[in-house]
Amino acid sequence: MKLTLKIWRQKNGQTKGAFQTYSLDNVSGDMSFLEMLDVLNEDLINNNEEPVVFDHDCREGICGACSLQINGEPHGPDALITTCQLHMRSFNDGDTITIEPFRAAAFPVIKDLMVDRSAFERIQQAGGYISVNTSGNTIDANTIPVDKASADAAFDAATCIGCGACVAACKNASAMLFTSAKVSQFSLLPQGKVEATQRVLNMVEQMDKEGFGNCTNTGACEAECPKGISLEFIARMNREYLKASIKG
């Protein structure tokens, strides 16, 4: 198929960016979206032009590196997949596809379509861990009984790959879905309960410091999340936060 691509080009974080239009022939429906961009970049390199910079790593939907706002939606039009899992058969011959970086003050553009998502790393570092002594006498995790419902819910939360689609989709660029998943994946389990109070306070404080917007419960994050993280985790985090604030 033949496509017209409107791609955001930006030299670096200090300069202003703009859309540039490219046309690409012979795109196969079996190509992934990122493979299509690889083909475009090969063409650009062959023509002595600067290739388009975009994030990618595992290309199998588990690392959270790929991003891209495709035709107004993070990870494109299909549900529950990342950009690397999006295939060109989701588009039609002659389509114009607009490709932009995830936009948020907390995700500054590094170059073209690549943004700096280290704000998520700092939220994780603020409390997204459990303090377990790993010096050789670690107790097997299975010796602590965990009920099935809590284990399942914790696993659901832990499937968050930290890609940032929730922030990109939210009209307020809020990071509540990500933070709530990372809070819940620990606090639902006995090992995580020990530090639960401080964890939620610290992670929310860091989230606010990073300059994300406030959650207004539109549900866009849940709808666009490639892992289907539920809004229930945000409610859980709100509950935990209120409890923790009162406890101190």
Place this chain on the structure above:
Amino acid sequence: MGLFTSSIARKVTMSLSGLFLVIFLAQHLVINSASVFSPETFNSWSHFMGTNGLVQFVMQPILIIGVLLHFIMGFILESQNRKARPIKYGVFKGNNNSSWVSRNMILSGIVILVFLAVHMYDFFFPEIAYKYVSMGPEDPTRYYAETVGKFADPIRTFGYVLAFVLLGMHLWHGFSSAFQSIGFNNKYSRALQGFTKFYAVVVPLGFIFIALYHFLNQ
């Protein structure tokens, strides 16, 4: 300190003040509905609300604080949220993942704020002036005529109806969203959401019905 300054604290403030206003709205509708079936009952209820010390000096200030908190916090949140995305998307398909109403609470909120200003000008300020400035004589029969008279003007009535349509839209998202903000999302949420949507339709329709009833019976 986070209890007062964090993003979650701001959500909870919006939620609790909003839930309080939802309860106030139901009470207001009950009193207004008396104007349809019995002018005497409407007068006696209004007289009670206008002269009872508990209502006037405890409930009324709480209500004013609730309204102010909701609006001021709403504007603070909106300005912070705009700053969180300084460069807008070239293409943004919000309708694919969220409702228009949920994304435009500030718009419906501003319309309601304008309506409230007109409402205060129509009822609250003249009432305060009558009672506490010009020290008018206590007249338990004046409320019905004062209220119904306001609906003689078609433009005012149209504005009233429009404001309540927007209030319905605001409640459609806001009422159920308030429960999510305070962490209430469990097996009862579905039923509760049904109730909040029912409320968001029926209560504003009740106000609209009363306004049109008086407009058509002038």
